[in-house]
Amino acid sequence: MSACLISDLHLQIERPDLTLAFEKFIKNKASSYESLYILGDLFEAWIGDDFNNEFTIRVKKILKDLTLSGINLYLMHGNRDFLLGESFCKEVGANLIEDPTKLNICNKEVLLMHGDTLCIDDVDYQTFRSVVRDKKWKEDFLKKDINERIEVAKSLRDVSKIENKDKSSEIMDVNQLAVNDVFQKNNATLLIHGHTHRPQEHDEIYGRRIVLGDWDKDLWYLTINNKKIELIREKI
Numbered sequence: 182m183s184a185c186l187i188s189d190l191h192l193q194i195e196r197p198d199l200t201l202a203f204e205k206f207i208k209n210k211a212s213s214y215e216s217l218y219i220l221g222d223l224f225e226a227w228i229g230d231d232f233n234n235e236f237t238i239r240v241k242k243i244l245k246d247l248t249l250s251g252i253n254l255y256l257m258h259g260n261r262d263f264l265l266g267e268s269f270c271k272e273v274g275a276n277l278i279e280d281p282t283k284l285n286i287c288n289k290e291v292l293l294m295h296g297d298t299l300c301i302d303d304v305d306y307q308t309f310r311s312v313v314r315d316k317k318w319k320e321d322f323l324k325k326d327i328n329e330r331i332e333v334a335k336s337l338r339d340v341s342k343i344e345n346k347d348k349s350s351e352i353m354d355v356n357q358l359a360v361n362d363v364f365q366k367n368n369a370t371l372l373i374h375g376h377t378h379r380p381q382e383h384d385e386i387y388g389r390r391i392v393l394g395d396w397d398k399d400l401w402y403l404t405i406n407n408k409k410i411e412l413i414r415e416k417i
C-alpha cells in the first residue's frame with residue numbers, strides 16, 4: 182500500500198515548464214503508487230468544465246492515462262480551481278473528495294484539507310470565499326458565456342493580487358486556533374494540507390500537521406506507505 186499527495190501546482194498555460202514537470206511526475210513517479218491525492222489548486226484558475234483549450238486537453242489526458250493504468254485518483258478543490266466539476270472528474274476518472282475529508286491511507290487515519298479555511302485571520306479572503314462558494318453564485322457564474330467568465334476571473338485575481346500585497350505573512354498563514362479546532366472536531370491526529378506554500382512538518386497540540394509545497398522552481402510531494410511518511414522536494 183502506498184499513496185502520493187500533491188497540491189498547489191497552479192498549472193496554467195503561461196507555465197509550460199510546470200505542465201511538462203507534471204507530465205513527467207505523473208508518468209515516472211505517481212504511477213508507482215496505488216493512489217494519487219491532489220489537495221487543491223491543481224490549476225491556477227478554472228472557469229468551468231466546458232472551457233477547453235490545448236492546455237486543458239493535455240492535462241486531462243495526463244490524468245486520464247494515469248487512472249486508465251489503474252491508479253486511484255482523488256481530487257479536492259482549492260481556492261483557485263473550486264469550479265472543477267463532475268464532468269471533469271468523470272472525464273479523467275477522478276473521485277472528487279470534500280474539504281475536509283478523513284480517510285484511512287496505508288493504515289493511518291489522515292485528515293485532508295486544502296488549507297484555505299484554516300487561514301481565518303485573512304478576513305477579506307474568508308468573506309470572498311463565502312461569496313464565491315455559494316451555490317447560487319457558482320450557478321450564475323457558470324451560466325455566463327466564456328468570455329465574460331474569463332473577464333470576471335481575471336478581475337477577481339487582480340483584486341486578490343493587490344490585496345495580498347499589503348497583507349502580512351502571518352495573516353496569510355494558518356490560524357493556530359483554527360488548526361486546533363479542526364484536529365478536535367475531526368478527532369484527527371494527522372492533518373495534511375497545502376495552500377500556504379510553506380512546506381513543513383509541525384508538531385501541534387493534537388497531532389502532526391504536514392504542509393505540502395507549491396510547484397514553482399521545485400516540485401513537492403508527500404509519500405505515505407506502511408512504514409513512513411515523507412515530504413519530498415525535487416528540482417523542476
Ligand code: MN
Pocket residue numbers: 189221222259260261295297375376377
Ligand atoms: Mn490555495
